[in-house]
Amino acid sequence: MTDLTYEAVVQLLRTAGCVFAEDEAALLLQSAQSPAELAAMVDRRVAGEPLEVVVGWASFCGLRIEIDAGVFVPRLRTEFLVDEAARLVELVRLVLPSEEPVVVLDLCCGSGALGVALAETLDADVELYSVDVDPVAVACARRNVAPVDGVVFEGDLDAPLPDHLLGRVEVLLANVPYVPSRVIGSMPPEARLHEPRVTLDGGPDGLDVLRRVAELAPRWLVPGGHVFVETSESQADEACAAFEAAGLTARVAVDVDREATAVVGTLLPE
Numbered sequence: 001m002t003d004l005t006y007e008a009v010v011q012l013l014r015t016a017g018c019v020f021a022e023d024e025a026a027l028l029l030q031s032a033q034s035p036a037e038l039a040a041m042v043d044r045r046v047a048g049e050p051l052e053v054v055v056g057w058a059s060f061c062g063l064r065i066e067i068d069a070g071v072f073v074p075r076l077r078t079e080f081l082v083d084e085a086a087r088l089v090e091l092v093r094l095v096l097p098s099e100e101p102v103v104v105l106d107l108c109c110g111s112g113a114l115g116v117a118l119a120e121t122l123d124a125d126v127e128l129y130s131v132d133v134d135p136v137a138v139a140c141a142r143r144n145v146a147p148v149d150g151v152v153f154e155g156d157l158d159a160p161l162p163d164h165l166l167g168r169v170e171v172l173l174a175n176v177p178y179v180p181s182r183v184i185g186s187m188p189p190e191a192r193l194h195e196p197r198v199t200l201d202g203g204p205d206g207l208d209v210l211r212r213v214a215e216l217a218p219r220w221l222v223p224g225g226h227v228f229v230e231t232s233e234s235q236a237d238e239a240c241a242a243f244e245a246a247g248l249t250a251r252v253a254v255d256v257d258r259e260a261t262a263v264v265g266t267l268l269p270e
Protein backbone atom coordinates (compact mmCIF):
# COMPACT_ATOMS: atom_id res chain seq x y z
CA MET A 1 0.00 0.00 0.00
CA THR A 2 1.36 3.46 -0.91
CA ASP A 3 1.30 6.21 1.72
CA LEU A 4 -1.60 8.62 1.32
CA THR A 5 -0.65 12.17 0.30
CA TYR A 6 -2.60 15.27 1.36
CA GLU A 7 -4.06 15.51 -2.15
CA ALA A 8 -5.15 11.87 -2.11
CA VAL A 9 -6.85 12.29 1.26
CA VAL A 10 -8.65 15.42 0.03
CA GLN A 11 -9.85 13.53 -3.02
CA LEU A 12 -11.12 10.56 -0.98
CA LEU A 13 -12.94 12.83 1.46
CA ARG A 14 -14.42 14.95 -1.29
CA THR A 15 -15.72 11.87 -3.09
CA ALA A 16 -17.30 10.73 0.18
CA GLY A 17 -19.16 14.06 0.37
CA CYS A 18 -17.12 15.85 3.06
CA VAL A 19 -17.78 19.56 2.52
CA PHE A 20 -14.60 20.75 4.25
CA ALA A 21 -12.36 18.11 2.69
CA GLU A 22 -9.19 20.28 2.75
CA ASP A 23 -9.52 21.19 6.44
CA GLU A 24 -10.39 17.64 7.40
CA ALA A 25 -7.48 16.21 5.42
CA ALA A 26 -5.04 18.58 7.15
CA LEU A 27 -6.39 17.53 10.56
CA LEU A 28 -6.23 13.82 9.77
CA LEU A 29 -2.62 14.18 8.54
CA GLN A 30 -1.69 16.04 11.74
CA SER A 31 -3.42 13.49 13.96
CA ALA A 32 -2.18 10.22 12.46
CA GLN A 33 1.01 8.81 13.98
CA SER A 34 1.81 6.58 10.99
CA PRO A 35 0.76 6.02 7.37
CA ALA A 36 -1.21 2.95 8.47
CA GLU A 37 -3.08 4.96 11.08
CA LEU A 38 -3.81 7.69 8.54
CA ALA A 39 -5.27 5.13 6.13
CA ALA A 40 -7.45 3.68 8.90
CA MET A 41 -8.66 7.15 9.93
CA VAL A 42 -9.50 8.08 6.35
CA ASP A 43 -11.43 4.80 5.95
CA ARG A 44 -13.47 5.55 9.09
CA ARG A 45 -14.21 9.09 7.98
CA VAL A 46 -15.16 7.98 4.47
CA ALA A 47 -17.52 5.43 6.07
CA GLY A 48 -19.29 8.33 7.80
CA GLU A 49 -17.91 8.46 11.35
CA PRO A 50 -17.86 12.02 12.72
CA LEU A 51 -14.44 13.64 12.26
CA GLU A 52 -14.27 14.40 15.99
CA VAL A 53 -14.70 10.73 16.87
CA VAL A 54 -12.08 9.69 14.33
CA VAL A 55 -9.45 12.11 15.71
CA GLY A 56 -10.71 11.71 19.30
CA TRP A 57 -11.41 15.35 20.13
CA ALA A 58 -13.58 18.36 19.32
CA SER A 59 -12.85 22.05 19.57
CA PHE A 60 -15.32 23.79 21.91
CA CYS A 61 -14.93 27.36 23.22
CA GLY A 62 -11.26 27.15 22.25
CA LEU A 63 -10.72 23.98 24.31
CA ARG A 64 -9.77 20.51 23.14
CA ILE A 65 -12.55 18.22 24.39
CA GLU A 66 -11.97 14.46 24.19
CA ILE A 67 -14.72 12.62 22.32
CA ASP A 68 -15.18 8.84 22.52
CA ALA A 69 -17.20 6.81 20.03
CA GLY A 70 -20.89 7.06 20.92
CA VAL A 71 -20.54 10.38 22.73
CA PHE A 72 -22.45 13.41 21.39
CA VAL A 73 -20.13 15.82 19.56
CA PRO A 74 -20.56 19.32 21.06
CA ARG A 75 -21.86 21.73 18.42
CA LEU A 76 -20.50 25.17 17.63
CA ARG A 77 -23.92 26.77 18.28
CA THR A 78 -23.90 25.44 21.85
CA GLU A 79 -20.96 27.73 22.68
CA PHE A 80 -23.70 30.38 22.87
CA LEU A 81 -25.12 28.78 26.06
CA VAL A 82 -21.69 29.01 27.69
CA ASP A 83 -21.23 32.64 26.57
CA GLU A 84 -24.68 33.62 27.88
CA ALA A 85 -24.05 31.89 31.21
CA ALA A 86 -20.62 33.52 31.60
CA ARG A 87 -22.06 36.94 30.77
CA LEU A 88 -24.83 36.63 33.37
CA VAL A 89 -22.56 35.29 36.12
CA GLU A 90 -20.05 38.08 35.54
CA LEU A 91 -22.86 40.66 35.64
CA VAL A 92 -24.21 39.28 38.93
CA ARG A 93 -20.71 39.15 40.48
CA LEU A 94 -20.12 42.74 39.40
CA VAL A 95 -23.22 43.89 41.27
CA LEU A 96 -22.81 41.48 44.19
CA PRO A 97 -19.08 40.70 44.55
CA SER A 98 -18.37 37.33 46.15
CA GLU A 99 -15.30 35.23 46.92
CA GLU A 100 -17.44 32.07 46.93
CA PRO A 101 -17.04 29.61 44.06
CA VAL A 102 -19.76 29.63 41.40
CA VAL A 103 -21.72 26.38 41.70
CA VAL A 104 -22.37 25.04 38.19
CA LEU A 105 -24.53 22.03 37.33
CA ASP A 106 -24.29 20.57 33.82
CA LEU A 107 -27.20 18.17 33.25
CA CYS A 108 -27.12 15.91 30.16
CA CYS A 109 -23.40 16.69 30.04
CA GLY A 110 -22.32 14.29 27.27
CA SER A 111 -18.56 14.87 26.91
CA GLY A 112 -18.75 17.44 29.71
CA ALA A 113 -17.86 20.23 27.28
CA LEU A 114 -20.26 22.92 28.54
CA GLY A 115 -19.33 22.74 32.20
CA VAL A 116 -15.60 22.63 31.61
CA ALA A 117 -15.83 25.51 29.10
CA LEU A 118 -17.77 27.66 31.57
CA ALA A 119 -15.29 26.85 34.35
CA GLU A 120 -12.39 27.80 32.09
CA THR A 121 -14.14 31.00 30.93
CA LEU A 122 -15.06 32.46 34.31
CA ASP A 123 -12.56 34.43 36.37
CA ALA A 124 -14.13 33.09 39.56
CA ASP A 125 -13.50 29.63 41.05
CA VAL A 126 -16.09 27.09 39.97
CA GLU A 127 -17.52 24.04 41.73
CA LEU A 128 -18.65 21.88 38.80
CA TYR A 129 -21.10 18.97 38.93
CA SER A 130 -22.10 17.13 35.75
CA VAL A 131 -24.59 14.34 35.08
CA ASP A 132 -25.31 12.00 32.20
CA VAL A 133 -27.38 8.86 31.95
CA ASP A 134 -25.01 7.13 29.52
CA PRO A 135 -21.97 5.43 31.11
CA VAL A 136 -19.90 5.96 27.94
CA ALA A 137 -20.50 9.72 28.14
CA VAL A 138 -19.81 9.72 31.89
CA ALA A 139 -16.40 8.07 31.40
CA CYS A 140 -15.52 10.60 28.69
CA ALA A 141 -16.79 13.57 30.74
CA ARG A 142 -14.75 12.48 33.78
CA ARG A 143 -11.55 12.89 31.75
CA ASN A 144 -12.63 16.25 30.32
CA VAL A 145 -13.66 17.83 33.64
CA ALA A 146 -10.60 16.58 35.56
CA PRO A 147 -8.52 19.75 34.88
CA VAL A 148 -11.19 21.87 36.64
CA ASP A 149 -11.79 19.28 39.40
CA GLY A 150 -15.35 18.64 38.21
CA VAL A 151 -17.41 15.74 39.55
CA VAL A 152 -19.49 13.61 37.16
CA PHE A 153 -22.49 11.54 38.27
CA GLU A 154 -24.17 8.80 36.27
CA GLY A 155 -27.96 8.71 36.30
CA ASP A 156 -31.28 10.20 35.28
CA LEU A 157 -31.16 14.03 35.39
CA ASP A 158 -30.98 15.13 39.06
CA ALA A 159 -31.52 11.65 40.58
CA PRO A 160 -27.84 11.06 41.46
CA LEU A 161 -27.18 14.55 42.88
CA PRO A 162 -26.23 14.98 46.55
CA ASP A 163 -28.62 16.93 48.81
CA HIS A 164 -25.95 19.47 49.72
CA LEU A 165 -26.50 21.04 46.27
CA LEU A 166 -30.19 21.76 46.91
CA GLY A 167 -30.79 25.52 46.56
CA ARG A 168 -27.09 26.22 45.84
CA VAL A 169 -26.75 26.06 42.04
CA GLU A 170 -26.02 29.43 40.43
CA VAL A 171 -25.86 28.13 36.85
CA LEU A 172 -27.72 25.10 35.55
CA LEU A 173 -26.64 24.24 32.00
CA ALA A 174 -28.76 21.64 30.23
CA ASN A 175 -28.26 20.94 26.57
CA VAL A 176 -30.86 18.18 26.61
CA PRO A 177 -31.88 16.00 23.66
CA TYR A 178 -34.47 18.14 21.85
CA VAL A 179 -35.04 16.60 18.42
CA PRO A 180 -38.69 15.55 17.92
CA SER A 181 -38.78 11.74 17.55
CA ARG A 182 -40.25 11.82 14.04
CA VAL A 183 -37.40 14.04 12.75
CA ILE A 184 -34.55 11.72 13.81
CA GLY A 185 -34.90 9.59 10.67
CA SER A 186 -34.16 12.58 8.45
CA MET A 187 -31.09 13.79 10.36
CA PRO A 188 -27.65 13.62 8.66
CA PRO A 189 -26.14 10.12 8.91
CA GLU A 190 -23.28 11.36 11.13
CA ALA A 191 -25.80 12.08 13.87
CA ARG A 192 -28.44 9.46 13.05
CA LEU A 193 -26.02 6.54 12.78
CA HIS A 194 -23.20 7.54 15.13
CA GLU A 195 -24.85 9.42 18.00
CA PRO A 196 -27.03 7.22 20.22
CA ARG A 197 -30.76 7.94 20.13
CA VAL A 198 -30.69 8.94 23.82
CA THR A 199 -28.49 11.91 22.86
CA LEU A 200 -30.99 13.24 20.30
CA ASP A 201 -34.56 12.10 20.95
CA GLY A 202 -36.65 14.58 22.92
CA GLY A 203 -39.99 12.79 22.46
CA PRO A 204 -43.00 13.75 20.32
CA ASP A 205 -42.37 17.53 20.30
CA GLY A 206 -38.73 17.33 21.36
CA LEU A 207 -39.40 18.90 24.75
CA ASP A 208 -39.93 15.90 27.05
CA VAL A 209 -36.52 16.13 28.77
CA LEU A 210 -36.57 19.94 28.75
CA ARG A 211 -39.90 19.98 30.60
CA ARG A 212 -38.43 17.68 33.26
CA VAL A 213 -35.43 20.01 33.62
CA ALA A 214 -37.81 22.98 34.04
CA GLU A 215 -39.67 21.13 36.81
CA LEU A 216 -36.55 20.16 38.75
CA ALA A 217 -34.62 23.42 38.31
CA PRO A 218 -36.27 25.43 41.16
CA ARG A 219 -35.20 22.79 43.72
CA TRP A 220 -31.51 23.15 42.88
CA LEU A 221 -31.17 26.82 41.95
CA VAL A 222 -30.12 29.47 44.44
CA PRO A 223 -32.57 32.42 44.41
CA GLY A 224 -31.39 34.53 41.47
CA GLY A 225 -29.82 31.47 39.79
CA HIS A 226 -30.29 30.68 36.11
CA VAL A 227 -31.01 27.66 33.93
CA PHE A 228 -29.85 27.66 30.30
CA VAL A 229 -31.24 25.32 27.64
CA GLU A 230 -30.84 25.18 23.87
CA THR A 231 -33.89 24.74 21.62
CA SER A 232 -34.82 25.14 18.00
CA GLU A 233 -36.34 28.50 17.09
CA SER A 234 -39.81 26.93 16.83
CA GLN A 235 -39.58 25.31 20.30
CA ALA A 236 -38.54 28.45 22.20
CA ASP A 237 -42.02 29.71 23.15
CA GLU A 238 -43.09 26.30 24.42
CA ALA A 239 -39.84 26.02 26.41
CA CYS A 240 -40.51 29.45 27.99
CA ALA A 241 -44.00 28.28 28.94
CA ALA A 242 -42.50 25.20 30.63
CA PHE A 243 -40.11 27.37 32.65
CA GLU A 244 -42.89 29.77 33.64
CA ALA A 245 -45.17 26.87 34.67
CA ALA A 246 -42.36 25.74 36.98
CA GLY A 247 -42.19 29.17 38.64
CA LEU A 248 -39.20 30.62 36.77
CA THR A 249 -39.09 33.75 34.67
CA ALA A 250 -38.06 32.98 31.11
CA ARG A 251 -36.57 34.77 28.14
CA VAL A 252 -35.28 33.77 24.72
CA ALA A 253 -31.79 34.70 23.54
CA VAL A 254 -30.70 34.32 19.93
CA ASP A 255 -27.30 34.30 18.26
CA VAL A 256 -27.88 34.77 14.56
CA ASP A 257 -24.27 34.02 13.52
CA ARG A 258 -24.19 30.65 15.28
CA GLU A 259 -27.86 29.94 14.49
CA ALA A 260 -28.40 29.32 18.18
CA THR A 261 -31.51 29.76 20.31
CA ALA A 262 -31.24 29.63 24.08
CA VAL A 263 -33.97 29.84 26.68
CA VAL A 264 -32.86 31.27 30.00
CA GLY A 265 -34.92 30.69 33.12
CA THR A 266 -34.33 32.57 36.36
CA LEU A 267 -35.47 31.75 39.88
CA LEU A 268 -36.43 35.14 41.24
CA PRO A 269 -35.56 35.82 44.90
CA GLU A 270 -38.74 35.92 47.05
Ligand SMILES: C[S@@+](CC[C@H](N)C(=O)[O-])C[C@H]1O[C@@H](n2cnc3c(N)ncnc32)[C@H](O)[C@@H]1O
Nearest residue numbers: 072074108109110132133134156157175177199
Ligand atom coordinates in the same frame (compact mmCIF):
# COMPACT_ATOMS: atom_id res chain seq x y z
C1 LIG B 1 -27.76 16.65 23.03
S1 LIG B 1 -26.65 15.71 24.00
C2 LIG B 1 -25.74 17.07 24.75
C3 LIG B 1 -24.43 16.69 25.34
C4 LIG B 1 -23.63 17.89 25.83
N1 LIG B 1 -24.37 18.67 26.81
C5 LIG B 1 -23.24 18.77 24.66
O1 LIG B 1 -23.90 19.76 24.39
O2 LIG B 1 -22.27 18.42 23.98
C6 LIG B 1 -27.73 15.16 25.29
C7 LIG B 1 -27.07 14.31 26.37
O3 LIG B 1 -28.10 14.02 27.33
C8 LIG B 1 -27.92 12.72 27.84
N2 LIG B 1 -29.22 12.32 28.41
C9 LIG B 1 -30.36 12.00 27.74
N3 LIG B 1 -31.36 11.74 28.61
C10 LIG B 1 -30.83 11.92 29.86
C11 LIG B 1 -31.36 11.81 31.18
N4 LIG B 1 -32.64 11.46 31.40
N5 LIG B 1 -30.54 12.05 32.23
C12 LIG B 1 -29.24 12.40 32.03
N6 LIG B 1 -28.69 12.51 30.80
C13 LIG B 1 -29.47 12.29 29.73
C14 LIG B 1 -27.44 11.93 26.64
O4 LIG B 1 -26.77 10.76 27.03
C15 LIG B 1 -26.53 12.97 25.95
O5 LIG B 1 -25.20 12.83 26.39
